[in-house]
Each structure stands twice: as structure tokens, then as C-alpha cells.
Amino acid sequence: MLRVSDRLDRIKPSPSSMAGQRARELRAAGRDIVGLTSGEPDFDTPDHIKEAASRALVEGKTxxxxxxxxxxxxxxxxxxxxxxxxxxxxxxxxxxxxxxxxxxxxxxxxxxxxxxxxxxxxxxxxxxxxxxxxxxxxxxxxxxxxxxxxxxxxxxxxxxxxxxxxxxxxxxxxxxxxxxxxxxxxxxxxxxxxxxxxxxxxxxxxxxxxxxxxxxxxxxxxxxxxxxxxxxxxxxxxxxxxxxxxxxxxxxxxxxxxxxxxxxxxxxxxxxxxxxxxxxxxxxxGPQEFIAERTAEFQGRRDAIVPRLNAIPGLTCHLPDGAFYLFPSCERLLGMKTPSGKCLESSDDFVLYLLDTEGLAVLQGTAYGVPPYFRISFATSMRILDEGCTRLARACAALSP
Ligand SMILES: Cc1ncc(COP(=O)(O)O)c(C=O)c1O
CATH class of the missing domain: 3.40.640.10 (Type I PLP-dependent aspartate aminotransferase-like (Major domain))
Incomplete structure (x- = not known):
């Protein structure tokens, strides 16, 4: 049997990569998944950059x-x-x-x-x-x-x-x-x-x-x-x-x-x-202007979503200064029961509950060293973010003390 080194035993697979993979697998199995785990912009690489790389290929910079x-x-x-x-x-x-x-x-x-x-x-x-x-x-x-x-x-x-x-x-x-x-x-x-x-x-x-x-x-x-x-x-x-x-x-x-x-x-x-x-x-x-345009788009999404999260009883979300993530606390929901009678003991349970009942993929705060929180990426379209908020609100409303 293969023996894995002690060095490797000390670490775990990247939680964000694993979450992305899990969402892809569930989707492939036919589940309707709203994925808010992505750590990358939903925009494409600008054309002038792609063209420079194509030119490098043609010129043999290989x-x-x-x-x-x-x-x-x-x-x-x-x-x-x-x-x-x-x-x-x-x-x-x-x-x-x-x-x-x-x-x-x-x-x-x-x-x-x-x-x-x-x-x-x-x-x-x-x-x-x-x-x-x-x-x-x-x-x-x-x-x-x-x-x-x-x-x-x-x-x-x-x-x-x-x-x-x-x-x-x-x-x-x-x-x-x-x-x-x-x-x-x-x-x-x-x-x-x-x-x-x-x-x-x-x-x-x-x-x-x-x-x-x-x-x-x-x-x-x-x-x-x-x-x-x-x-x-x-x-x-x-x-x-x-x-x-x-x-x-x-x-x-x-x-x-x-x-x-x-x-x-x-x-x-x-x-x-x-x-x-x-x-x-x-x-x-090359040109840098598109960065500010895209950042303005991210900011618009942030401003639309944070009030919606704060309107969900049990959640608290601060306004981030930068990057494209929200990091709400679900602390006030811990100890509550899901419709199937399970008690939510940690953000791990909460995140699993969202995935199982609503097909909503977010990341648990334990991955970031802060257990009673979870991470939502807003590097995705407003349509998907809208649907994500609806599902999140529904899942929270279905919990009982
Ligand atoms: C804080 C932080 N540092 C580094 C990276 C890795 O970036 P790169 O794609 O350049 O390896 C990430 C990617 O998610 C990140 O969030």
C-alpha cells in the first residue's frame, strides 16, 4: 500500500478548490446548483491580452x-x-x-x-x-x-x-x-x-x-x-x-x-x-482602464447584495472594502433546527444544509480560521446572486429555534 509522507499528512486539500469541484459534480449529477464559491472574476481575459499571447505562439515564443x-x-x-x-x-x-x-x-x-x-x-x-x-x-x-x-x-x-x-x-x-x-x-x-x-x-x-x-x-x-x-x-x-x-x-x-x-x-x-x-x-x-470599470461593476453588486443579506434574520454582513467576497456571520443561527430536525452546530453544518436543501454552494468559515462565518463570492452575475439570496433567505426562514 502506498505510504503518504508525514509532510503531506499535515495538510488538507484546498477547501475552495474542493468546494468548486463538489458543485461541478452535483451539477453533472443533475442538481440545480447556485455556486457562490468562485475565487475568480466572471469576466473574460481582455482581448488585447489574448492577442498578445496568440502572437507569442505564432512567433515561436514556446x-x-x-x-x-x-x-x-x-x-x-x-x-x-x-x-x-x-x-x-x-x-x-x-x-x-x-x-x-x-x-x-x-x-x-x-x-x-x-x-x-x-x-x-x-x-x-x-x-x-x-x-x-x-x-x-x-x-x-x-x-x-x-x-x-x-x-x-x-x-x-x-x-x-x-x-x-x-x-x-x-x-x-x-x-x-x-x-x-x-x-x-x-x-x-x-x-x-x-x-x-x-x-x-x-x-x-x-x-x-x-x-x-x-x-x-x-x-x-x-x-x-x-x-x-x-x-x-x-x-x-x-x-x-x-x-x-x-x-x-x-x-x-x-x-x-x-x-x-x-x-x-x-x-x-x-x-x-x-x-x-x-x-x-x-x-x-497595455491599457488599464477596464480594471476600474470592472471594479465599479463589482461594487454595484456588493451594494445590492449586502443589504439583502442583512435583511435575513440571523445573518450579519459587513461591507467589504475590497476583493469580491462577502463574509457574513451565521452565529445567531447556530443552535437552530433544520426542517429535518438536525441541530446546526457550526458553519460547516449550515453550509452543508444550504447545499442539501437549496443547492446553494458557499464556503464555511472554518476554512478561513473563523468558524461562525461563511464566504459568498460576488464574482458572478447579478442574476445568480439574486437567486442565491432568495435561496439563502428561504433556507434561513425554514429554521426553527
Ligand atoms: C489572497 C490570495 N492570494 C493568492 C491567491 C492565488 O493567486 P494565483 O492565482 O496568482 O496563484 C488567491 C487566489 O484565490 C488569493 O485569494
Whole structure:
């Protein structure tokens, strides 16, 4: 019998990927499923990006590239950081990977070892703790309360730092809460980090451009240049440019960090797809206006749906600052009974109940480290969101004390 390694036994399959697969299977079995689990824009990749990739194919750009990405794409990334974030990097300080996920994976695998702690504010994107565990590290969770807009408080960060802390993982706008930081809020966190020079900062800025209500985006090394020498700034084309399937993400940091990450990538996947890199180059250098148009569409959906959720007795939903998720609490429904007599003990039970009775697929808060919540993606049409709200309201109304 095959023996799976202890390393693999420590982790679980990505809950969001599994939920998507489950919804597809139920649909294939003939169930009428409304899926609100998707972590990708429902828009298509813009034509000018597709055309650039087609041209790359015709021109024979189909061979291995530099492991860290083509010089042209790394230059475009340098320019992107200069243009959008006021950050000055050299091309040798950039790595392009197969999605932002691989960049995170490379950084943690290259630097974390047994006994090292990695601070992960909750709620968190599903993959951070598991990648830390795979790297033999210990995730240290710091709760970010709903009352504080799910934002990390400087005093909680300070308390979580120990001599064993290697990294703080930041993600704003946040998946799943949508929380984003103002300059002053970010400054309060960077002030703490300046007092702890052994802590490195990994900032996952993948939702940078999906910000609402005219908010401006700030990244830690921009707010406190004194942190740049120990910050890895991660971004990618998946969310802003609707290119999730292309698998291109990138990171910028000091060469002493980027070099071992490139070494690891050279022994795993080598360069990301050459054709996808050509598409990403056009994404970063071509027209950017469509991003604001699409973000306005997301904001319209957010504004239409949040009041509907808050009108459902038992649910409470805050207004996210960015990204395309809602993260309502179902705490007041726990302890209630379903029509078949089952008591809802957790958001896992609630999510299963929604799927079984209404064919409504959402994600349970436990996947994000915050049990009495669930995640709804609004990266889908208003028609589907309408139907989702109707089903959710019906399921909640059918519960009894
Ligand atoms: C916070 C966050 N980081 C990273 C990723 C992964 O992005 P990529 O497609 O670039 O690997 C996701 C995708 O859902 C995400 O939500």
C-alpha cells in the first residue's frame, strides 16, 4: 500500500478548490446548483491580452525562459511597482512564478524550518497555514475581530511576535473579509514591525486593484521604506486582469531572498509558461482602464447584495472594502433546527444544509480560521446572486429555534 509522507499528512486539500469541484459534480449529477464559491472574476481575459499571447505562439515564443521569468516581463514588473506602488526594484529582485501561490510557496519553503513561527492573521486565505506546515513551520494565528473591520490591530501583532517569528503574512484587500488598510492603519503596523528587525513581511497584494469607495491602496514597503529590505511584495495578474487560468504571479524583494526562491523554482517547475508570460507582459503594459470599470461593476453588486443579506434574520454582513467576497456571520443561527430536525452546530453544518436543501454552494468559515462565518463570492452575475439570496433567505426562514 502506498505510504503518504508525514509532510503531506499535515495538510488538507484546498477547501475552495474542493468546494468548486463538489458543485461541478452535483451539477453533472443533475442538481440545480447556485455556486457562490468562485475565487475568480466572471469576466473574460481582455482581448488585447489574448492577442498578445496568440502572437507569442505564432512567433515561436514556446521555449524555456529564464527560471525567474523573461527579462521583459521582469522589467514590466519593476515598472508596475514604480508606477502603482512607489517602489523601486531591480530586475534581479523580481521572481515570476506559476501564480502568486507559487511565489508564496517558494518563499516559505526557502526560508522556514522547524521551530519557526509564521504569523497569520485570521481570517486568512486558505493556503497560508498549510504552506507553512508543509515547510515544517508553525502558523501563529492572530484573530482580527469583525468589530475592528477584520483588521489586524498593532497591539495584537506586537503580542504575537516572539524570537522565533520568521514572517508576518499580510493580505489586503483580504480574502475572505475584504478588509483593506488606510495609510495610518498600515503605518501603525509598520511601526510595530520596525521595532522587530528579525521579522520579515510577506504581503499578498493580489486584490490591489479591486478596492471600493475610491479607497487608495497601500503596501507595507511603500508606507515604511525602512522595511523594504525584509519585505516580499507579492502580486499577480489572476484577479485584476481576469487571468486565473494563465497562472502568472510575481514577487519583489531583496536579492538575498529572491535568489533561493529562484533556486527552488529551478528544481520544481522552472519558468512559468512562456506564452502566459507574454500575456502577462501585455496585461501589465497595455491599457488599464477596464480594471476600474470592472471594479465599479463589482461594487454595484456588493451594494445590492449586502443589504439583502442583512435583511435575513440571523445573518450579519459587513461591507467589504475590497476583493469580491462577502463574509457574513451565521452565529445567531447556530443552535437552530433544520426542517429535518438536525441541530446546526457550526458553519460547516449550515453550509452543508444550504447545499442539501437549496443547492446553494458557499464556503464555511472554518476554512478561513473563523468558524461562525461563511464566504459568498460576488464574482458572478447579478442574476445568480439574486437567486442565491432568495435561496439563502428561504433556507434561513425554514429554521426553527
Ligand atoms: C489572497 C490570495 N492570494 C493568492 C491567491 C492565488 O493567486 P494565483 O492565482 O496568482 O496563484 C488567491 C487566489 O484565490 C488569493 O485569494
Amino acid at each position: 521555449k524555456y525562459t529564464d527560471v525567474a521569468g523573461t527579462p521583459q516581463l521582469r522589467e514590466a514588473v519593476v515598472e508596475k511597482f514604480r508606477r502603482d506602488n512607489d517602489l523601486d526594484y531591480k530586475s534581479s529582485e523580481i521572481i515570476v512564478g506559476t501564480g502568486g501561490k507559487q511565489v508564496i510557496f517558494n518563499a516559505l519553503l526557502a526560508t522556514v524550518q522547524s521551530g519557526d513561527e509564521v504569523i497569520v492573521p485570521t481570517p486568512y486565505w486558505v493556503s497560508y497555514p498549510d504552506i507553512v506546515l508543509l515547510a515544517d513551520g508553525t502558523p501563529v494565528f492572530v484573530p482580527c475581530a469583525a468589530e475592528n473591520g477584520f483588521k489586524l490591530r498593532p497591539e495584537d501583532l506586537e503580542r504575537a511576535i516572539t524570537p522565533r517569528t520568521r514572517w508576518l503574512v499580510m493580505n489586503a484587500p483580504n480574502n475572505p473579509s475584504g478588509a483593506a488598510y488606510s495609510w495610518d492603519e498600515m503605518r501603525a503596523l509598520t511601526d510595530v514591525l520596525m521595532r522587530h528587525p528579525h521579522v520579515w513581511i510577506m504581503t499578498d497584494d493580489i486584490y490591489e486593484h479591486i478596492l471600493y469607495d475610491k479607497r487608495a491602496f497601500f503596501t507595507p514597503a511603500q508606507v515604511e521604506p525602512g522595511l523594504k529590505e525584509r519585505t516580499l511584495t507579492i502580486n499577480g495578474v489572476s484577479k485584476s486582469y481576469a487571468m486565473t487560468g494563465w497562472r502568472i504571479g510575481y514577487g519583489a524583494g531583496p536579492a538575498e531572498l529572491i535568489k533561493p526562491m529562484v533556486k527552488l523554482q529551478s528544481q520544481s517547475t522552472s519558468n512559468p509558461s512562456s506564452v502566459a508570460q507574454a500575456g502577462a507582459l501585455e496585461a501589465l503594459c
